[in-house]
Amino acid sequence: MLNSPAMFVVLALIAYGIAYFVYGRWYDRTVWQPDANRTTPAHMYTDGVEYFPVSRYVLWGYQYKSVAALGPILGPFVALQFGWVPALLWIIFGNFFIGWLQDYGSIMLSVRNQGRSFGPITYEFTGAAGRSTLLGFILFYLLIISATFIQLIAVFWNTFAGSFVATVGIILTGVICGQLLYKRRMNVGAVTLLAFVLMILSFWLGSTEVGRAVRLNLGAQGALNFNVWVWAALCCAILYVASILPLPTFIQPFNYVSFFPAMFAVLVILLGALITPITGVTLAQPGWKGFWGPAGSFAAGGNPMWPVLFTAIACGAISGWHSLVSSSSTAKQLDVEPDAHPVGAGAMLGEGLLALVSLASYMVLSPERIAELGGASVGAWVYGATLLTEPILGLFMSDAAIQVFYGTVLVIYAITVQALVTRFWRLVSVEVFGEGILAQKHVSTFVGLLLPWIMAVSGSWNNIWLFFGGSNQLLAGLALMLITIHLARVKAPTRYTLLPALFMIVTTLAAIAVQTIRFLQAALGGPAKTLTQDPLKTMAPTVANLIDWASVLIGVALFVLGLRMAVLTLQAYSRAKAGMLAQPQAAPGD
């Protein structure tokens, strides 16, 4: 029992229970003091479209699905370079003291500010400079998310033969179901049933010899690997179509049908982890690998545990994306203020659980086994999940079919979010570039995919991942600062969010700086030191060097914009503490 993943999954469940029922309720009473009788924006501005009250159960499901993506699945793998103990502690304590506070606080902040999202709130607290800086930061943030996810999708398709066929099958299922739902107006239940059948067929087709034969052999993994280039280009083409077509034609129905296998995978892995004392699957990873990881020092290529661990595991412990989702839509549909706790805190702690089961999937694979996987180590989750759930799924599926299933699930988690990110890039482009050509629908989408594709084909996914984690967590720190400013304005206790905010801002800026220095070393060192992988490294060293320099520039931009945002929010906090940023009061006689 002590040597099985079930032990720490149970421990984490207990810790999250304490976070929710004890610390959470105490914090609620002490700080926000939600009032069921206070009118929420959902009632105040009811229009049946954006603002309307929704059951807390519906909203919990919506919030969870909106925030759960690839972050909690792959982050623990990157953090495994320090051993599983630090990763486990960060997932538990990061979520306990910081993660859920941010999600819950973001909802309450928006609810207490007429349901406004973070753009207007930032404008009110920090002025036009703050909002412009946030806009610029989000632009780079979206670029980094896109580069990371596009590359990972390409690697998954390349690694797990059959997953591309299954993904295409599920996309077609989504498109067909969309047509049946919106054009033919068929019953949702019947369409869902048809979707199940078509998806099972897709997975089956992917696991057959025919499906597995659909693969590229343009170069061996690691040497002259053109495969990932082509897969990434295919991925961009799909994302382009998804972004250009109306939502009900592609993204909506695709997200709907892909929800079922994605959730099934999480539940079955959780079950597999909990029954490990029966199935006999044990921990195979060392708990501690050192502050600098296996490399031993920075000079030898190792990353320092602080700050890298705290940015490697993003969404499972804390994530800035959640604050955008919370204030963008969830807060507008909150029925009563006390619902914010189960919705915000509950969904975040639920995502922590997703990170834990992902960590469990890595922990049951020995370092030797992961080394055997070589360049495919990013897909170790699939092999670990297969090991954990083989006693359950093996009753009716072969190991190869299980791997196709999990490989496709990884792609689904990435592509559903990435399709929305690509669309969001378009909207931000309009905001940034105004009437210019770069704001044009097709041009902005093309640019929004071309730039990430160039970064993706550099092959340096784990370095890009740390940029992604850094910017994502920094956004979370900034969200916590906005929450703190509001609390200071209304003279509520601020230390419970101020300290996490400062910790996250300092840590993430340091992480971005570390990664930027890493890219700078590579850029200055020329082809011998480049972080860009083959084939560019060998065939076009100048291009590889240029990509290193581009990464340096992106790192500097993220750092400067993040620092400026941090300074602006800290200044606003000082003003709020001094009573100079008080809430507008009604004029006498009103």
Add this chain to the structure above:
Amino acid sequence: MFGRKGPAGADTGGPQQKGGFLTKLRGVLYGMASHGNVTAALRTRMHLEHLFMFITLGDMLGIPVLPPYYSLRILPYAVPNIESWKQRVFRERDFTDAIY
């Protein structure tokens, strides 16, 4: 035209939250699988209706549209929705509102 209660599947708050386990489970599943899609569809419809209302009744918002014959014909049907239409059109919106 829009009602003011939200989509049917959303199980608006209040007494319905006290349903049994299956009701709650259904709510969670609906929230995960469909709620985002439903609200996105509603938003699309909202934007199309805004266009229609602008063309026909834009003068009510100060837009210089000459009220044509058809505007007067549809006025009785549009009256119940004019208030919420004005509210939506005049609402402050930001790029961060458009994530989901």
